[in-house]
Every structure is written in structure tokens, then in C-alpha cells.
Amino acid sequence: MSETHGIRELAAEFGITTRTIRFYEDKGMLRPARDGQRRIYSPRDRVRLRLIMRGKRLGLSLEEIAELIDLYDVDPSEVTQLRQFIEVIGIRMTALEAQRRDIDDALGEMRRIEKQCADLLAQKQSQKKGSKA
Amino acid sequence: MSETHGIRELAAEFGITTRTIRFYEDKGMLRPARDGQRRIYSPRDRVRLRLIMRGKRLGLSLEEIAELIDLYDVDPSEVTQLRQFIEVIGIRMTALEAQRRDIDDALGEMRRIEKQCADLLAQKQSQKKGSKA
């Protein structure tokens, strides 16, 4: 039942190298338990790694990702911290929404181009047919 | 009426340095005209630069961006090229859609956390009031 993993397992699961995982630990983004010297990764560590990978897919730097992840486990005891927290999250969300718009724009253009190509293809096909008939 | 620009203007408009613009040219991503030695940027060049910046916001490497931009001005004369083209665009679109999902996931989580914080804040406020009454 104890859902723990070795570093090699985790690396395989995420398609990265052990070096990369240790590097993220160096950067303070992971804090696996230890069995002697060996690193032991809990489900919680896996979640963190998943968040890191998603951040990378979004084009964030490791530094930005670290900040974001830290957001997830701020202890919500101080009110001023909570306020700042909400503000930071708001900023981040605005950025993400802008990125979403960028993606939608790009997708729109690509669909347009794709259609143009398809139309051109159809034209050429009918021309071919015509030449045979 | 001739909508051309010097390198300095363009840099200011996009919030980047002239070095960066020349760097992109080195990489074959821009091909400004010349007046003697000076670079002259056409509206077309500006569009390209806009595409580059958007690609960067999406976390793409300059190499990926260059490929994508080249997609926009492939000459659609060969049918096999058109087919390949449509395929490549499809792959790119799939990737962008995945990235969109990542963003939506992240936004969802952040909204959840934001709400949690807001609720906590509200709780603390009412507690404060209660202690004063």
C-alpha cells in the first residue's frame, strides 16, 4: 500500500533522466525522503513532479515553476499572506489567460491555413480528373 | 505612406533590444531590406516579428518558431508538399490543444485555491468581528 518509488521508476514514468530529478531537488523543488542515502519518493513528490512537468509544457522557467508550486502549499494562517497570495494568483491567472488567447489565435490561423490547403488540394484533384476525362 | 521602420523603432515597439532582432535575422527568421548597410523593416517583417514573439510567449524554442513561421509562407504548388503541410499543421495543432488543456487545468486549480483563500479570509474576518462584539 505504501506508494513510494525509487528515482529510476519516477524518471521512467515521466520520461526524464535521474539527473533531471536530482537537479530539481538541488533547486529545492523536490524534497524526497531518504532510506540511508537512497531517495524515496512519496505520492506527494510525484504530484509535485507532475506540476513541474506541466509548468515546463507551458514554457515557464524552473524559477517560475518553483514559485507557483510554492503557492500550492503556503500555510494559510496569516491574513496578510492570504491577501498577497490571492493577488499573486490573480496575476498568474491573467498571464495564463493571455497565453490561452495566444493559443486560440494560433489555432485559428492554422485552421485557416489548413482549410486553404485542403481547398487547394481539392482543386488540384479535380483538375487531374478533368485532364483524364 | 511607406510603412517601413528602423531597427530601433521595431525594438521599442516590441520591447526587445536591437541585438535580439539582429540575432533573429542571423537565425534566418527575418530578412529585412537594406538601405546601404542599414536594415529596413517592412510591415511584413513586423508581422513576422509578432509571430516570433507570440511563439516565445507560448514557450516555443526559436527553432520551433522558425519552422512554424515557415509554414505560413510555403508556396502551395506541389501536392505532396500540401499533404505533408496539412499533416505537420495537424501535429502542431494537437500540441497546442494539449497546451490549452494544461492551461485550463492550471486555471481550474488556481481558481479553486483562490476560492479557498477567499473563504478562509472571510472566516477570519467574521471571527475578528465576533471577538470585538
Add this chain to the structure above:
DNA sequence: GCCGCCCTTTACGTTAACGTAAAGGTCAAT
């Protein structure tokens, strides 16, 4: 006891995407 496999730390190497500095050309204004 030794082999092979996994793990560890330490440290130098590499690539992308520029930054920064050096050395110089051009042109308008003073």
C-alpha cells in the same frame, strides 16, 4: 569473492538565447 545493477556525490561540458563590449561607418547639426 566477485559481478552486475542500482544508487550516490562531485564536477566539468554543452546548448540556446541572448548581453555586452570593441571598433568603426554615416549623416545632420553646431
Add this chain to the structure above:
DNA sequence: ATTGACCTTTACGTTAACGTAAAGGGCGGC
């Protein structure tokens, strides 16, 4: 003609995010 504001090329420097190699410990199997 010299200053200042641009522009140019060339080239070395820098940072992030790892890769890669060296040197070694722990352990189950033969």
C-alpha cells in the same frame, strides 16, 4: 571639423537547464 545619434560587424561573456563522466557505496545472486 567635431560632436552626437544612429547604425554596422565581430567576438567574447553569461545564464538556465540540464548532459556526461568520474569515483565510489550497498546488495542480491552465482
